Amino acid sequence: MESVYKDILKKYWGYSSFRPMQEDIIKSICSGRDTLALLPTGGGKSVTFQVPALALEGICLVITPLIALMKEQVSRLNSMSVKALGIHSGMTSEEIDIAIENSIYGNYKFLYVSPERLSARSFSGRLSRLNLSFIAVDEAHCISQWGYDFRPSYLRIAELRDQVDERVPFLALTATATGSVIDDIMEKLRFRERNVMKTSFARPNITYLVRKVEDKEKYVLKTLKKAKGSGIIYVRSRKRTREIAEMLIENGISADYYHAGLKDELRDNRQVAWTNNEKRIIVSTNAFGMGIDKPDVRFVIHWDIPDSIENYFQESGRAGRDGIASSAVLLVTPSDKNRLTESIKKKFPPIEKIKDIYDALCNYLQIPIGSGKEGVFDFNIADFVSKYRLPVTETVNSLQFLQREGYIEFTGEFNNPSRVHFIVGRDDLYKFQVSNESFDNFIKLLLRSYTGLFSEFVSINESELSRRSGISKDTIYQYLVKLAQLHIINFIPGKKTSLVILKEERLMRKALKISTENYLDVKNRYSERLSKMIEYTDHSEQCRQAILLKYFNEVIADCGKCDTCKSKAEQTGIADDLESCNRIKELLLISRFDISELVDTANMPEEKVIRAVRLLLDNDEVYYLPDKKLALKKD
Numbered sequence: 001m002e003s004v005y006k007d008i009l010k011k012y013w014g015y016s017s018f019r020p021m022q023e024d025i026i027k028s029i030c031s032g033r034d035t036l037a038l039l040p041t042g043g044g045k046s047v048t049f050q051v052p053a054l055a056l057e058g059i060c061l062v063i064t065p066l067i068a069l070m071k072e073q074v075s076r077l078n079s080m081s082v083k084a085l086g087i088h089s090g091m092t093s094e095e096i097d098i099a100i101e102n103s104i105y106g107n108y109k110f111l112y113v114s115p116e117r118l119s120a121r122s123f124s125g126r127l128s129r130l131n132l133s134f135i136a137v138d139e140a141h142c143i144s145q146w147g148y149d150f151r152p153s154y155l156r157i158a159e160l161r162d163q164v165d166e167r168v169p170f171l172a173l174t175a176t177a178t179g180s181v182i183d184d185i186m187e188k189l190r191f192r193e194r195n196v197m198k199t200s201f202a203r204p205n206i207t208y209l210v211r212k213v214e215d216k217e218k219y220v221l222k223t224l225k226k227a228k229g230s231g232i233i234y235v236r237s238r239k240r241t242r243e244i245a246e247m248l249i250e251n252g253i254s255a256d257y258y259h260a261g262l263k264d265e266l267r268d269n270r271q272v273a274w275t276n277n278e279k280r281i282i283v284s285t286n287a288f289g290m291g292i293d294k295p296d297v298r299f300v301i302h303w304d305i306p307d308s309i310e311n312y313f314q315e316s317g318r319a320g321r322d323g324i325a326s327s328a329v330l331l332v333t334p335s336d337k338n339r340l341t342e343s344i345k346k347k348f349p350p351i352e353k354i355k356d357i358y359d360a361l362c363n364y365l366q367i368p369i370g371s372g373k374e375g376v377f378d379f380n381i382a383d384f385v386s387k388y389r390l391p392v393t394e395t396v397n398s399l400q401f402l403q404r405e406g407y408i409e410f411t412g413e414f415n416n417p418s419r420v421h422f423i424v425g426r427d428d429l430y431k432f433q434v435s436n437e438s439f440d441n442f443i444k445l446l447l448r449s450y451t452g453l454f455s456e457f458v459s460i461n462e463s464e465l466s467r468r469s470g471i472s473k474d475t476i477y478q479y480l481v482k483l484a485q486l487h488i489i490n491f492i493p494g495k496k497t498s499l500v501i502l503k504e505e506r507l508m509r510k511a512l513k514i515s516t517e518n519y520l521d522v523k524n525r526y527s528e529r530l531s532k533m534i535e536y537t538d539h540s541e542q543c544r545q546a547i548l549l550k551y552f553n554e555v556i557a558d559c560g561k562c563d564t565c566k567s568k569a570e571q572t573g574i575a576d577d578l579e580s581c582n583r584i585k586e587l588l589l590i591s592r593f594d595i596s597e598l599v600d601t602a603n604m605p606e607e608k609v610i611r612a613v614r615l616l617l618d619n620d621e622v623y624y625l626p627d628k629k630l631a632l633k634k635d
Helices: 003-014 022-030 043-054 067-080 093-104 152-162 179-189 214-227 238-250 266-276 308-317 336-347 352-364 381-387 392-406 425-437 436-450 463-470 474-483 516-536 543-553 563-590 597-603 607-619
Strands: 035-038 058-061 084-087 108-111 132-137 169-176 196-198 207-212 229-232 254-256 280-285 296-302 326-332 376-377 409-415 418-422 458-462 490-493 497-500 622-624 630-632
Touching: 003 022, 003 043, 022 035, 022 196, 035 179, 043 058, 043 132, 043 336, 058 418, 067 084, 067 108, 067 296, 067 409, 093 179, 093 418, 132 152, 152 179, 169 179, 169 376, 196 376, 207 563, 214 326, 238 254, 238 280, 254 266, 266 280, 296 308, 308 326, 308 516, 308 543, 336 392, 336 516, 352 381, 352 392, 381 392, 392 409, 392 490, 392 516, 425 436, 436 463, 436 474, 458 463, 474 490, 516 543, 543 563, 563 607, 563 622, 563 630, 597 607, 607 622
Parallel strands: 035 169, 035 196, 058 108, 058 132, 084 108, 132 169, 207 326, 229 280, 229 296, 254 280, 296 326
Antiparallel strands: 376 497, 409 497, 418 458, 418 490, 622 630
């Protein structure tokens, strides 16, 4: 069977061997064991469930909260001629119905599902009809109350145990997890046995540096003009991504910026340009990272301090995936720590303010009290905060807390492209084309451009269709609308939006229970993670990599390369030099010696003696006599 796994890897990915731990994880899940796999950023998590799914009979159910990553992986698998589809909250009920039926009868190998869809009747009612090989839970730390990104919808995953064959194993995947989170994941997913598989999180090729600077712009410009290769600069503000990118460009450095507020096509183009080394630097918020497989990132610079070691470790881990020496640099100014500590107030608005946001949200979505349960609503947060004159950061954090309390699911902004599904058969379509010649060329364009249009909703790109056909996007849109009106296709226009899903019917304010104890518990845990991050920046003696790995319960020797290790080595060297100089001065007080005599008399290595003599000569404390012997200068 082992050769089968490698054959699949070679056929679909072009690799002849697995990365560390990948094959062990694959063997574990293929043997039917519940498995928790911890692989660091860039460790190849997707291979550990995609290879066994292709080796086993049936379909693999993949649960992931990242809709953009879901869509990217489904697209990539389909481009490899592997049948995959996804179900998420941005889809209509008809799309979901067709996707589920196809996954039951269509010989698909992967069904990706966002966690909030698990409880929908349209899905759960037909789950038992799926021939499941196993269930993969990505970003598994989201199930843990102890984790940094807890999501209530993840707690429903364990209920799948009661709806599927008891022999179906679970594969839980995450890039970062502390000991308490590891235990919590296995408990919440009802593992039949403890089975944790992990590689060392150590990245020996990355040099971790903390630079305490007064002027970040000056430091970055100086560094980038010396450094080679491409890199990422992470910042915490969308506005700053543009400002820093423009500053770099003005100084002759190839750069661009990226954040979730940009149009989807623009984001894709910028990521591709950077990946292909057409742009050297990408300045981004933490929205940049999903699905990045660029191996030759030589440095990651954090302009701002992240709010947890988990986030920092994941983001800095995007450097050096090819194993070649790379750097992770964290910039710190005296005011940064105060600013970060102050951010806790915005991160945790008062409970009454959270209730205000809930009421405003329900009013904005026009949901009456007692209604709206499991409703999925388009949500324009910019319009929302403008209409109700709300502060953006406080509003987003309130929505996230309402999500944590299980009242809503809030997806954040994502792009949903236009989708098309032919609702007539091929014979009837042909008759339509013959009798409606004006639509013939456009229908042929669709059929040439996309496959699967008769069996499922297919994402289309109006700009690409326009480029191929030479007709305007507006004309493309009019064709699609008219064909839908004639009941030839189902057409869902694309849109970019956030989504809000109400998990309960709208409650009266007095019935909206937000536990003060839970609120303070979450706030304290966040503050603790923030403190650990600040401690990391403050340390001046401990090895940087050792501090990071200790957080994840891993102990390593000092790396010898980070700023603290180098500082210690330098201090040790200074102390050694001082001791050597004093010993030589003591001997020269007694007599005069040449270098070889000093080596023998002082009983020190020759290189130490030579270094000490040079230091004493430079400081004008000794001098050479004509006979090449050294003498001590006397005041």
